Amino acid sequence: MKEIVIKADGLTKKFGDFIATNAISFQVEKGEIFGFLGANGAGKTTAMRMLCGLSIPSSGKATVAGFDVYKETEHIKQNIGYMSQKFSLYEDLTVKENIRFYAGIYGMSRTSIKEKMTALLAQLQMTAEENTLVKALPLGWKQKLAFSVAILHEPKIVFLDEPTGGVDPVTRREFWNLIYEAAANGITVFVTTHYMDEAEYCDRVSIMVDGVIEALDTPGNLKTIFNAASMDDVFLQLARGAKRTAD
Amino acid sequence: MNAVTVNNIIKTYGTKKETVKALDDISFDVKPGELFGIIGPDGAGKTSLFRILTTLLLAEGGTATVDGFDVVKDYKQIRNRVGYMPGKFSLYQDLTVEENLEFFATIFNTSIEANYDLIKDIYIQIEPFKERRAGKLSGGMKQKLALCCALIHRPSVLFLDEPTTGVDAVSRKEFWEMLKGLKKQGITILVSTPYMDEAAMCDRVALMQSGKIMSINTPENIIKEFKKRIWAVRSQEMYRLLTDLKKYSNTESCNSFGEFHHLVLKDEGQGEEPVLNYLKEQQHKNIIIKTTEPNIEDCFMQLMQKN
Numbered sequence: 055m056k057e058i059v060i061k062a063d064g065l066t067k068k069f070g071d072f073i074a075t076n077a078i079s080f081q082v083e084k085g086e087i088f089g090f091l092g093a094n095g096a097g098k099t100t101a102m103r104m105l106c107g108l109s110i111p112s113s114g115k116a117t118v119a120g121f122d123v124y125k126e127t128e129h130i131k132q133n134i135g136y137m138s139q140k141f142s143l144y145e146d147l148t149v150k151e152n153i154r155f156y157a158g159i160y161g162m163s164r165t166s167i168k169e170k171m172t173a174l175l176a177q178l179q180m181t182a183e184e185n186t187l188v189k190a191l192p193l194g195w196k197q198k199l200a201f202s203v204a205i206l207h208e209p210k211i212v213f214l215d216e217p218t219g220g221v222d223p224v225t226r227r228e229f230w231n232l233i234y235e236a237a238a239n240g241i242t243v244f245v246t247t248h249y250m251d252e253a254e255y256c257d258r259v260s261i262m263v264d265g266v267i268e269a270l271d272t273p274g275n276l277k278t279i280f281n282a283a284s285m286d287d288v289f290l291q292l293a294r295g296a297k298r299t300a301d
Numbered sequence: 302m303n304a305v306t307v308n309n310i311i312k313t314y315g316t317k318k319e320t321v322k323a324l325d326d327i328s329f330d331v332k333p334g335e336l337f338g339i340i341g342p343d344g345a346g347k348t349s350l351f352r353i354l355t356t357l358l359l360a361e362g363g364t365a366t367v368d369g370f371d372v373v374k375d376y377k378q379i380r381n382r383v384g385y386m387p388g389k390f391s392l393y394q395d396l397t398v399e400e401n402l403e404f405f406a407t408i409f410n411t412s413i414e415a416n417y418d419l420i421k422d423i424y425i426q427i428e429p430f431k432e433r434r435a436g437k438l439s440g441g442m443k444q445k446l447a448l449c450c451a452l453i454h455r456p457s458v459l460f461l462d463e464p465t466t467g468v469d470a471v472s473r474k475e476f477w478e479m480l481k482g483l484k485k486q487g488i489t490i491l492v493s494t495p496y497m498d499e500a501a502m503c504d505r506v507a508l509m510q511s512g513k514i515m516s517i518n519t520p521e522n523i524i525k526e527f528k529k530r531i532w533a534v535r536s537q538e539m540y541r542l543l544t545d546l547k548k549y550s551n552t553e554s555c556n557s558f559g560e561f562h563h564l565v566l567k568d569e570g571q572g573e574e575p576v577l578n579y580l581k582e583q584q585h586k587n588i589i590i591k592t593t594e595p596n597i598e599d600c601f602m603q604l605m606q607k608n
Contacts (some may be wrong), residue, residue: 095439185523193343219466220495239538248468248473285559
Protein backbone atom coordinates (compact mmCIF):
# COMPACT_ATOMS: atom_id res chain seq x y z
CA MET A 55 0.00 0.00 0.00
CA LYS A 56 1.44 3.31 -1.08
CA GLU A 57 1.61 6.21 1.31
CA ILE A 58 -1.17 8.77 0.81
CA VAL A 59 0.10 12.35 1.10
CA ILE A 60 -2.97 14.32 0.07
CA LYS A 61 -6.42 13.20 1.08
CA ALA A 62 -9.50 15.28 0.33
CA ASP A 63 -12.98 14.15 1.30
CA GLY A 64 -15.95 16.30 0.33
CA LEU A 65 -13.79 19.41 0.44
CA THR A 66 -15.98 22.47 -0.10
CA LYS A 67 -15.49 26.22 -0.17
CA LYS A 68 -18.35 28.68 -0.39
CA PHE A 69 -18.14 32.41 -0.90
CA GLY A 70 -21.62 33.58 0.08
CA ASP A 71 -24.02 31.66 -2.17
CA PHE A 72 -21.27 30.78 -4.58
CA ILE A 73 -19.80 27.28 -4.24
CA ALA A 74 -16.29 27.68 -5.63
CA THR A 75 -15.21 24.14 -4.80
CA ASN A 76 -18.04 21.66 -4.41
CA ALA A 77 -17.35 18.55 -2.32
CA ILE A 78 -14.24 17.32 -4.07
CA SER A 79 -12.71 14.01 -3.00
CA PHE A 80 -9.43 12.50 -4.13
CA GLN A 81 -6.17 11.04 -2.89
CA VAL A 82 -2.63 11.57 -4.08
CA GLU A 83 0.17 9.07 -3.45
CA LYS A 84 3.75 9.76 -2.47
CA GLY A 85 5.96 10.47 -5.48
CA GLU A 86 3.02 10.86 -7.82
CA ILE A 87 2.80 13.59 -10.47
CA PHE A 88 -0.78 14.73 -10.14
CA GLY A 89 -2.18 17.03 -12.84
CA PHE A 90 -4.91 19.34 -11.59
CA LEU A 91 -6.73 20.66 -14.65
CA GLY A 92 -9.80 22.74 -15.23
CA ALA A 93 -11.10 25.71 -17.18
CA ASN A 94 -10.63 29.24 -15.82
CA GLY A 95 -13.05 29.62 -12.96
CA ALA A 96 -13.52 25.89 -12.35
CA GLY A 97 -12.30 26.24 -8.76
CA LYS A 98 -8.70 25.04 -9.04
CA THR A 99 -7.11 28.00 -7.28
CA THR A 100 -9.60 27.84 -4.42
CA ALA A 101 -8.94 24.12 -3.97
CA MET A 102 -5.20 24.65 -4.10
CA ARG A 103 -5.35 27.45 -1.53
CA MET A 104 -7.19 25.16 0.87
CA LEU A 105 -4.65 22.38 0.38
CA CYS A 106 -1.78 24.81 0.99
CA GLY A 107 -3.31 25.90 4.27
CA LEU A 108 -4.07 29.42 3.01
CA SER A 109 -7.85 29.19 3.08
CA ILE A 110 -10.07 27.40 5.59
CA PRO A 111 -12.67 25.13 3.93
CA SER A 112 -16.40 25.67 4.46
CA SER A 113 -16.93 21.94 4.90
CA GLY A 114 -15.43 18.56 4.17
CA LYS A 115 -12.18 17.02 5.30
CA ALA A 116 -8.63 17.08 4.00
CA THR A 117 -5.14 16.27 5.15
CA VAL A 118 -1.92 17.31 3.43
CA ALA A 119 1.30 15.54 4.44
CA GLY A 120 -0.77 14.10 7.27
CA PHE A 121 -1.85 17.49 8.63
CA ASP A 122 -5.36 18.79 8.92
CA VAL A 123 -6.32 21.72 6.64
CA TYR A 124 -8.41 23.31 9.42
CA LYS A 125 -6.20 23.04 12.46
CA GLU A 126 -2.66 22.37 11.32
CA THR A 127 -2.12 24.88 8.52
CA GLU A 128 1.28 25.99 9.87
CA HIS A 129 2.52 22.39 9.76
CA ILE A 130 1.23 22.09 6.22
CA LYS A 131 3.13 25.18 5.13
CA GLN A 132 6.37 23.77 6.54
CA ASN A 133 5.94 20.55 4.62
CA ILE A 134 5.10 21.85 1.19
CA GLY A 135 6.83 23.83 -1.52
CA TYR A 136 5.03 26.27 -3.80
CA MET A 137 5.87 27.85 -7.10
CA SER A 138 3.85 29.69 -9.73
CA GLN A 139 4.69 31.48 -12.91
CA LYS A 140 3.44 34.76 -11.49
CA PHE A 141 5.35 34.61 -8.25
CA SER A 142 8.57 32.79 -7.77
CA LEU A 143 11.81 34.60 -6.98
CA TYR A 144 12.82 38.09 -5.86
CA GLU A 145 14.11 39.91 -8.95
CA ASP A 146 16.27 42.35 -7.00
CA LEU A 147 18.11 39.68 -5.07
CA THR A 148 20.97 37.66 -6.52
CA VAL A 149 20.75 33.94 -7.19
CA LYS A 150 22.59 33.20 -3.96
CA GLU A 151 20.51 35.64 -1.92
CA ASN A 152 17.27 34.09 -3.17
CA ILE A 153 18.41 30.62 -2.22
CA ARG A 154 19.54 31.78 1.22
CA PHE A 155 16.32 33.72 1.75
CA TYR A 156 13.97 30.86 0.93
CA ALA A 157 16.04 28.28 2.79
CA GLY A 158 16.07 30.59 5.80
CA ILE A 159 12.29 31.01 5.70
CA TYR A 160 11.90 27.25 5.80
CA GLY A 161 14.12 27.14 8.85
CA MET A 162 17.10 25.35 7.36
CA SER A 163 20.35 25.61 9.32
CA ARG A 164 23.26 27.71 8.07
CA THR A 165 25.47 24.72 7.42
CA SER A 166 22.82 22.81 5.56
CA ILE A 167 21.98 25.93 3.49
CA LYS A 168 25.63 26.23 2.54
CA GLU A 169 25.92 22.60 1.49
CA LYS A 170 22.63 22.62 -0.40
CA MET A 171 23.47 25.87 -2.16
CA THR A 172 26.78 24.59 -3.52
CA ALA A 173 25.19 21.37 -4.72
CA LEU A 174 22.22 23.15 -6.26
CA LEU A 175 24.31 25.73 -8.13
CA ALA A 176 26.47 22.96 -9.53
CA GLN A 177 23.46 20.88 -10.54
CA LEU A 178 21.86 23.82 -12.34
CA GLN A 179 25.25 24.80 -13.84
CA MET A 180 24.73 28.24 -12.40
CA THR A 181 27.80 28.54 -10.15
CA ALA A 182 29.19 31.32 -12.36
CA GLU A 183 25.92 33.22 -11.97
CA GLU A 184 25.63 33.01 -8.19
CA ASN A 185 26.05 36.75 -7.75
CA THR A 186 23.85 37.75 -10.69
CA LEU A 187 20.58 39.51 -9.96
CA VAL A 188 17.67 37.22 -10.74
CA LYS A 189 16.09 39.85 -13.01
CA ALA A 190 19.10 39.56 -15.34
CA LEU A 191 18.60 35.81 -15.83
CA PRO A 192 16.83 34.38 -18.87
CA LEU A 193 13.28 33.30 -18.04
CA GLY A 194 14.08 29.63 -18.47
CA TRP A 195 16.85 29.77 -15.89
CA LYS A 196 14.62 31.67 -13.49
CA GLN A 197 11.91 29.02 -13.72
CA LYS A 198 14.34 26.19 -13.11
CA LEU A 199 15.92 28.02 -10.21
CA ALA A 200 12.50 28.83 -8.77
CA PHE A 201 11.50 25.18 -8.86
CA SER A 202 14.75 24.05 -7.25
CA VAL A 203 14.35 26.65 -4.51
CA ALA A 204 10.76 25.51 -3.90
CA ILE A 205 11.99 21.98 -3.14
CA LEU A 206 15.28 22.88 -1.43
CA HIS A 207 13.86 22.13 2.02
CA GLU A 208 12.81 18.67 0.76
CA PRO A 209 9.09 19.14 1.19
CA LYS A 210 6.76 16.16 0.97
CA ILE A 211 4.67 17.89 -1.69
CA VAL A 212 5.34 20.67 -4.16
CA PHE A 213 2.45 22.69 -5.59
CA LEU A 214 3.12 24.13 -9.04
CA ASP A 215 0.60 26.64 -10.35
CA GLU A 216 1.02 27.01 -14.12
CA PRO A 217 4.79 26.80 -13.80
CA THR A 218 5.50 26.79 -17.54
CA GLY A 219 3.30 29.61 -18.85
CA GLY A 220 5.06 31.67 -21.53
CA VAL A 221 8.22 29.59 -21.36
CA ASP A 222 9.96 28.53 -24.60
CA PRO A 223 9.44 24.94 -25.76
CA VAL A 224 12.94 23.75 -24.93
CA THR A 225 12.88 25.16 -21.39
CA ARG A 226 9.37 23.83 -20.89
CA ARG A 227 10.65 20.32 -21.50
CA GLU A 228 13.74 20.84 -19.34
CA PHE A 229 11.40 21.98 -16.61
CA TRP A 230 9.42 18.77 -16.83
CA ASN A 231 12.64 16.79 -16.52
CA LEU A 232 13.14 18.51 -13.16
CA ILE A 233 9.61 17.50 -12.18
CA TYR A 234 10.31 13.86 -13.08
CA GLU A 235 13.52 13.89 -11.05
CA ALA A 236 11.76 15.37 -8.03
CA ALA A 237 9.02 12.75 -8.26
CA ALA A 238 11.60 9.97 -8.61
CA ASN A 239 13.12 11.28 -5.36
CA GLY A 240 9.80 10.83 -3.60
CA ILE A 241 8.47 14.37 -3.77
CA THR A 242 4.79 14.47 -4.70
CA VAL A 243 4.09 16.96 -7.48
CA PHE A 244 0.71 18.69 -7.68
CA VAL A 245 0.65 20.71 -10.90
CA THR A 246 -1.77 22.88 -12.88
CA THR A 247 -1.24 23.72 -16.53
CA HIS A 248 -3.00 24.99 -19.63
CA TYR A 249 -0.72 22.97 -21.90
CA MET A 250 -2.57 19.78 -22.68
CA ASP A 251 0.56 17.92 -23.82
CA GLU A 252 1.81 18.37 -20.26
CA ALA A 253 -1.27 16.58 -18.95
CA GLU A 254 0.16 13.50 -20.68
CA TYR A 255 3.26 13.70 -18.49
CA CYS A 256 1.26 13.30 -15.29
CA ASP A 257 0.70 9.93 -13.60
CA ARG A 258 -2.92 10.87 -13.00
CA VAL A 259 -5.01 13.84 -14.01
CA SER A 260 -8.13 15.35 -12.49
CA ILE A 261 -10.33 17.69 -14.50
CA MET A 262 -12.52 20.17 -12.65
CA VAL A 263 -15.67 21.63 -14.15
CA ASP A 264 -17.83 24.14 -12.26
CA GLY A 265 -16.34 23.32 -8.87
CA VAL A 266 -16.62 19.54 -9.23
CA ILE A 267 -14.04 16.94 -10.23
CA GLU A 268 -15.62 15.51 -13.37
CA ALA A 269 -12.89 13.03 -14.21
CA LEU A 270 -9.87 11.55 -12.47
CA ASP A 271 -7.66 8.85 -13.91
CA THR A 272 -4.43 8.16 -15.78
CA PRO A 273 -4.15 10.03 -19.11
CA GLY A 274 -4.37 6.68 -20.90
CA ASN A 275 -7.60 5.64 -19.16
CA LEU A 276 -9.17 9.07 -19.63
CA LYS A 277 -8.57 8.87 -23.36
CA THR A 278 -10.17 5.44 -23.46
CA ILE A 279 -13.16 6.46 -21.33
CA PHE A 280 -13.84 9.57 -23.41
CA ASN A 281 -12.95 7.88 -26.67
CA ALA A 282 -10.53 10.73 -27.34
CA ALA A 283 -7.35 10.93 -29.41
CA SER A 284 -5.59 13.28 -27.02
CA MET A 285 -5.89 14.87 -23.59
CA ASP A 286 -6.78 18.09 -25.39
CA ASP A 287 -9.82 16.27 -26.71
CA VAL A 288 -10.76 14.93 -23.26
CA PHE A 289 -10.45 18.40 -21.78
CA LEU A 290 -12.56 20.00 -24.49
CA GLN A 291 -15.32 17.42 -24.11
CA LEU A 292 -15.54 18.07 -20.37
CA ALA A 293 -14.92 21.80 -20.22
CA ARG A 294 -17.28 22.66 -23.09
CA GLY A 295 -20.14 21.75 -20.77
CA ALA A 296 -19.02 24.30 -18.17
CA LYS A 297 -21.61 26.85 -17.11
CA ARG A 298 -19.29 29.03 -15.09
CA THR A 299 -16.82 31.48 -16.58
CA ALA A 300 -15.72 33.26 -13.42
CA ASP A 301 -12.01 33.53 -12.78
CA MET B 302 0.26 48.76 -50.05
CA ASN B 303 1.15 46.64 -47.07
CA ALA B 304 -0.87 47.09 -43.89
CA VAL B 305 2.30 46.97 -41.79
CA THR B 306 5.94 47.27 -42.82
CA VAL B 307 8.82 46.78 -40.42
CA ASN B 308 12.36 47.54 -41.60
CA ASN B 309 15.44 46.77 -39.51
CA ILE B 310 13.84 47.77 -36.22
CA ILE B 311 16.19 47.80 -33.24
CA LYS B 312 15.22 48.37 -29.61
CA THR B 313 17.48 48.00 -26.60
CA TYR B 314 16.85 48.37 -22.89
CA GLY B 315 19.14 48.86 -19.95
CA THR B 316 22.19 50.91 -19.17
CA LYS B 317 25.39 51.19 -21.19
CA LYS B 318 26.97 48.45 -19.13
CA GLU B 319 24.14 45.96 -19.38
CA THR B 320 22.07 46.27 -22.51
CA VAL B 321 19.40 43.84 -23.57
CA LYS B 322 18.48 43.76 -27.24
CA ALA B 323 14.72 43.44 -27.13
CA LEU B 324 14.47 43.72 -30.93
CA ASP B 325 17.52 42.92 -32.96
CA ASP B 326 17.15 44.11 -36.56
CA ILE B 327 13.60 42.92 -37.23
CA SER B 328 11.98 43.19 -40.67
CA PHE B 329 8.67 41.89 -42.03
CA ASP B 330 5.51 42.97 -43.85
CA VAL B 331 1.87 42.24 -43.21
CA LYS B 332 -0.61 42.30 -46.09
CA PRO B 333 -4.03 43.94 -45.80
CA GLY B 334 -6.61 41.57 -44.36
CA GLU B 335 -3.98 39.14 -43.16
CA LEU B 336 -4.13 37.34 -39.80
CA PHE B 337 -0.47 37.49 -38.84
CA GLY B 338 0.90 35.71 -35.78
CA ILE B 339 4.00 36.61 -33.79
CA ILE B 340 4.86 33.39 -32.01
CA GLY B 341 7.46 33.31 -29.27
CA PRO B 342 8.08 32.80 -25.54
CA ASP B 343 8.27 35.57 -22.92
CA GLY B 344 11.23 37.82 -23.60
CA ALA B 345 11.14 37.26 -27.38
CA GLY B 346 10.37 40.96 -27.96
CA LYS B 347 6.69 40.67 -28.89
CA THR B 348 5.40 43.43 -26.64
CA SER B 349 8.19 45.87 -27.59
CA LEU B 350 7.36 45.31 -31.23
CA PHE B 351 3.65 45.97 -30.67
CA ARG B 352 4.36 49.07 -28.64
CA ILE B 353 6.56 50.46 -31.41
CA LEU B 354 3.93 49.74 -34.06
CA THR B 355 1.18 51.36 -31.99
CA THR B 356 3.43 54.47 -31.51
CA LEU B 357 3.77 53.98 -27.76
CA LEU B 358 7.50 53.34 -27.85
CA LEU B 359 10.31 54.68 -30.04
CA ALA B 360 12.73 52.34 -31.75
CA GLU B 361 16.44 53.16 -31.75
CA GLY B 362 16.93 52.12 -35.33
CA GLY B 363 14.94 51.20 -38.39
CA THR B 364 11.59 52.33 -39.73
CA ALA B 365 8.04 51.04 -39.60
CA THR B 366 4.71 51.97 -41.12
CA VAL B 367 1.13 51.08 -40.31
CA ASP B 368 -1.47 51.64 -43.02
CA GLY B 369 1.19 53.60 -44.95
CA PHE B 370 1.88 55.99 -42.07
CA ASP B 371 5.26 56.33 -40.39
CA VAL B 372 5.23 55.28 -36.72
CA VAL B 373 7.28 58.32 -35.70
CA LYS B 374 6.14 61.18 -37.95
CA ASP B 375 2.52 60.19 -38.41
CA TYR B 376 1.76 58.83 -34.97
CA LYS B 377 -1.52 60.77 -34.73
CA GLN B 378 -2.95 59.19 -37.87
CA ILE B 379 -1.88 55.77 -36.69
CA ARG B 380 -3.51 56.19 -33.31
CA ASN B 381 -6.76 57.03 -35.06
CA ARG B 382 -6.80 53.91 -37.15
CA VAL B 383 -5.38 51.09 -35.09
CA GLY B 384 -6.95 49.04 -32.35
CA TYR B 385 -4.70 47.80 -29.55
CA MET B 386 -5.41 45.24 -26.89
CA PRO B 387 -2.44 45.12 -24.49
CA GLY B 388 -1.47 41.94 -22.68
CA LYS B 389 -2.44 43.48 -19.37
CA PHE B 390 -6.13 44.32 -18.88
CA SER B 391 -6.23 48.09 -19.37
CA LEU B 392 -9.87 49.13 -19.32
CA TYR B 393 -11.45 51.24 -16.58
CA GLN B 394 -12.28 48.84 -13.76
CA ASP B 395 -14.69 51.30 -12.15
CA LEU B 396 -16.75 51.83 -15.28
CA THR B 397 -19.40 49.35 -16.33
CA VAL B 398 -19.13 47.23 -19.45
CA GLU B 399 -21.34 49.63 -21.38
CA GLU B 400 -19.61 52.75 -20.03
CA ASN B 401 -16.21 51.45 -21.08
CA LEU B 402 -17.42 50.76 -24.58
CA GLU B 403 -19.13 54.14 -24.83
CA PHE B 404 -16.02 55.87 -23.52
CA PHE B 405 -13.80 54.36 -26.19
CA ALA B 406 -16.37 55.06 -28.91
CA THR B 407 -16.59 58.71 -27.84
CA ILE B 408 -12.81 59.16 -27.75
CA PHE B 409 -12.71 58.11 -31.38
CA ASN B 410 -15.64 60.38 -32.32
CA THR B 411 -17.97 57.54 -33.09
CA SER B 412 -20.81 55.69 -31.41
CA ILE B 413 -21.57 52.12 -30.41
CA GLU B 414 -24.50 52.12 -32.88
CA ALA B 415 -22.34 53.18 -35.84
CA ASN B 416 -20.07 50.16 -35.59
CA TYR B 417 -22.30 47.71 -33.76
CA ASP B 418 -22.27 45.23 -36.64
CA LEU B 419 -18.52 44.77 -36.19
CA ILE B 420 -18.65 43.87 -32.50
CA LYS B 421 -22.13 42.34 -32.40
CA ASP B 422 -21.08 38.66 -32.33
CA ILE B 423 -18.69 39.29 -29.45
CA TYR B 424 -20.71 41.89 -27.57
CA ILE B 425 -23.90 39.86 -27.31
CA GLN B 426 -21.97 37.40 -25.16
CA ILE B 427 -21.27 40.06 -22.54
CA GLU B 428 -24.37 42.21 -23.04
CA PRO B 429 -26.29 40.50 -20.21
CA PHE B 430 -23.62 41.97 -17.90
CA LYS B 431 -23.51 45.45 -19.39
CA GLU B 432 -24.37 47.07 -16.05
CA ARG B 433 -21.51 45.28 -14.29
CA ARG B 434 -18.26 47.07 -13.53
CA ALA B 435 -15.38 45.89 -15.69
CA GLY B 436 -13.30 45.06 -12.61
CA LYS B 437 -15.94 42.53 -11.53
CA LEU B 438 -15.91 40.55 -14.77
CA SER B 439 -14.38 37.12 -15.18
CA GLY B 440 -11.19 36.72 -17.19
CA GLY B 441 -12.98 35.55 -20.30
CA MET B 442 -15.51 38.36 -20.20
CA LYS B 443 -12.81 40.98 -19.60
CA GLN B 444 -11.05 39.72 -22.67
CA LYS B 445 -14.21 40.00 -24.78
CA LEU B 446 -14.89 43.52 -23.51
CA ALA B 447 -11.30 44.58 -24.23
CA LEU B 448 -11.64 43.23 -27.75
CA CYS B 449 -14.89 45.16 -28.27
CA CYS B 450 -13.27 48.37 -27.03
CA ALA B 451 -10.31 47.86 -29.36
CA LEU B 452 -12.73 47.43 -32.26
CA ILE B 453 -15.38 50.08 -31.61
CA HIS B 454 -13.78 52.69 -33.93
CA ARG B 455 -13.51 50.15 -36.77
CA PRO B 456 -9.70 50.07 -36.89
CA SER B 457 -7.95 49.05 -40.09
CA VAL B 458 -5.26 47.20 -38.19
CA LEU B 459 -5.84 45.38 -34.89
CA PHE B 460 -2.95 44.58 -32.53
CA LEU B 461 -3.59 41.87 -29.95
CA ASP B 462 -0.77 41.29 -27.50
CA GLU B 463 -1.00 37.80 -25.99
CA PRO B 464 -4.80 37.70 -25.81
CA THR B 465 -4.81 34.01 -24.87
CA THR B 466 -2.07 33.86 -22.24
CA GLY B 467 -3.27 32.11 -19.09
CA VAL B 468 -6.56 31.26 -20.78
CA ASP B 469 -7.83 27.68 -20.73
CA ALA B 470 -7.95 25.51 -23.85
CA VAL B 471 -11.69 25.96 -24.44
CA SER B 472 -11.64 29.75 -24.17
CA ARG B 473 -8.56 29.88 -26.39
CA LYS B 474 -10.42 28.01 -29.13
CA GLU B 475 -13.40 30.38 -28.80
CA PHE B 476 -11.13 33.41 -29.02
CA TRP B 477 -9.57 32.22 -32.26
CA GLU B 478 -13.05 31.64 -33.69
CA MET B 479 -13.81 35.30 -32.93
CA LEU B 480 -10.64 36.38 -34.74
CA LYS B 481 -11.60 34.38 -37.80
CA GLY B 482 -14.92 36.21 -37.82
CA LEU B 483 -13.15 39.58 -37.65
CA LYS B 484 -10.80 38.62 -40.44
CA LYS B 485 -13.85 38.06 -42.68
CA GLN B 486 -14.74 41.70 -42.06
CA GLY B 487 -11.46 42.74 -43.68
CA ILE B 488 -9.53 43.84 -40.60
CA THR B 489 -5.78 43.19 -40.61
CA ILE B 490 -4.87 41.43 -37.38
CA LEU B 491 -1.47 41.10 -35.71
CA VAL B 492 -1.61 38.76 -32.77
CA SER B 493 1.15 37.55 -30.49
CA THR B 494 1.14 34.33 -28.49
CA PRO B 495 3.48 32.03 -26.59
CA TYR B 496 1.27 29.02 -27.51
CA MET B 497 2.91 27.38 -30.52
CA ASP B 498 -0.20 25.39 -31.46
CA GLU B 499 -2.02 28.64 -32.21
CA ALA B 500 0.27 29.25 -35.20
CA ALA B 501 -1.96 26.94 -37.22
CA MET B 502 -4.81 29.48 -36.92
CA CYS B 503 -2.81 32.26 -38.65
CA ASP B 504 -2.33 33.02 -42.36
CA ARG B 505 1.37 33.63 -41.75
CA VAL B 506 3.53 33.60 -38.65
CA ALA B 507 6.85 35.02 -37.52
CA LEU B 508 8.66 32.75 -35.06
CA MET B 509 10.51 34.98 -32.60
CA GLN B 510 13.14 34.24 -29.99
CA SER B 511 15.42 36.66 -28.07
CA GLY B 512 14.65 39.68 -30.24
CA LYS B 513 15.15 37.92 -33.54
CA ILE B 514 12.78 36.51 -36.13
CA MET B 515 13.87 32.95 -36.86
CA SER B 516 11.41 32.29 -39.66
CA ILE B 517 8.46 33.94 -41.42
CA ASN B 518 6.08 31.86 -43.48
CA THR B 519 2.69 30.21 -43.64
CA PRO B 520 2.30 27.56 -40.92
CA GLU B 521 2.22 24.88 -43.63
CA ASN B 522 5.49 26.05 -45.17
CA ILE B 523 7.23 26.34 -41.81
CA ILE B 524 6.41 22.70 -41.27
CA LYS B 525 7.59 21.83 -44.80
CA GLU B 526 10.92 23.50 -44.03
CA PHE B 527 11.52 20.83 -41.41
CA LYS B 528 13.52 18.58 -43.70
CA LYS B 529 14.14 15.58 -41.49
CA ARG B 530 11.87 12.71 -40.57
CA ILE B 531 10.35 12.51 -37.12
CA TRP B 532 9.61 9.30 -35.30
CA ALA B 533 7.03 9.21 -32.53
CA VAL B 534 8.21 6.79 -29.86
CA ARG B 535 6.61 5.52 -26.69
CA SER B 536 7.13 2.73 -24.19
CA GLN B 537 5.98 1.78 -20.73
CA GLU B 538 8.47 4.07 -18.98
CA MET B 539 8.42 7.42 -20.73
CA TYR B 540 11.03 9.28 -18.70
CA ARG B 541 13.60 6.49 -18.92
CA LEU B 542 12.80 6.23 -22.64
CA LEU B 543 13.63 9.91 -23.05
CA THR B 544 16.98 9.65 -21.30
CA ASP B 545 17.85 6.45 -23.17
CA LEU B 546 16.97 7.99 -26.53
CA LYS B 547 19.02 11.08 -25.72
CA LYS B 548 22.02 8.82 -25.00
CA TYR B 549 21.59 6.88 -28.26
CA SER B 550 24.51 7.53 -30.62
CA ASN B 551 22.41 8.20 -33.73
CA THR B 552 20.04 10.66 -32.01
CA GLU B 553 20.07 14.21 -33.29
CA SER B 554 17.29 15.37 -30.97
CA CYS B 555 14.63 13.84 -28.77
CA ASN B 556 11.85 15.81 -27.10
CA SER B 557 8.69 14.84 -25.26
CA PHE B 558 5.45 15.64 -27.06
CA GLY B 559 2.61 14.53 -24.85
CA GLU B 560 1.90 10.86 -25.34
CA PHE B 561 4.98 10.29 -27.51
CA HIS B 562 8.58 11.46 -27.70
CA HIS B 563 9.65 12.99 -31.01
CA LEU B 564 12.91 11.55 -32.24
CA VAL B 565 15.10 12.93 -35.04
CA LEU B 566 18.00 10.77 -36.20
CA LYS B 567 21.38 11.94 -37.47
CA ASP B 568 21.42 9.24 -40.13
CA GLU B 569 17.94 8.22 -41.26
CA GLY B 570 19.19 5.68 -43.80
CA GLN B 571 18.28 2.56 -41.82
CA GLY B 572 14.93 3.75 -40.55
CA GLU B 573 13.61 2.80 -37.13
CA GLU B 574 14.89 -0.80 -37.02
CA PRO B 575 18.21 -0.05 -35.23
CA VAL B 576 16.40 2.23 -32.76
CA LEU B 577 13.92 -0.49 -31.94
CA ASN B 578 16.74 -2.98 -31.35
CA TYR B 579 18.56 -0.52 -29.11
CA LEU B 580 15.42 0.05 -27.03
CA LYS B 581 14.82 -3.69 -26.68
CA GLU B 582 18.40 -4.05 -25.45
CA GLN B 583 17.57 -1.40 -22.85
CA GLN B 584 14.64 -3.58 -21.67
CA HIS B 585 11.90 -1.21 -22.77
CA LYS B 586 8.46 -2.77 -22.96
CA ASN B 587 5.42 -2.06 -25.14
CA ILE B 588 7.50 -0.01 -27.57
CA ILE B 589 5.67 1.86 -30.30
CA ILE B 590 7.70 3.65 -32.98
CA LYS B 591 6.24 5.25 -36.08
CA THR B 592 6.94 8.23 -38.31
CA THR B 593 4.89 11.33 -37.66
CA GLU B 594 4.39 14.86 -39.00
CA PRO B 595 6.37 17.65 -37.35
CA ASN B 596 4.40 20.41 -35.65
CA ILE B 597 5.28 24.07 -35.09
CA GLU B 598 6.97 23.29 -31.78
CA ASP B 599 9.33 20.82 -33.49
CA CYS B 600 10.19 23.54 -35.99
CA PHE B 601 10.60 26.18 -33.30
CA MET B 602 13.01 24.02 -31.30
CA GLN B 603 15.03 23.14 -34.39
CA LEU B 604 15.31 26.82 -35.29
CA MET B 605 16.33 27.67 -31.71
CA GLN B 606 19.21 25.23 -31.98
CA LYS B 607 20.34 26.69 -35.31
CA ASN B 608 20.35 30.24 -33.95
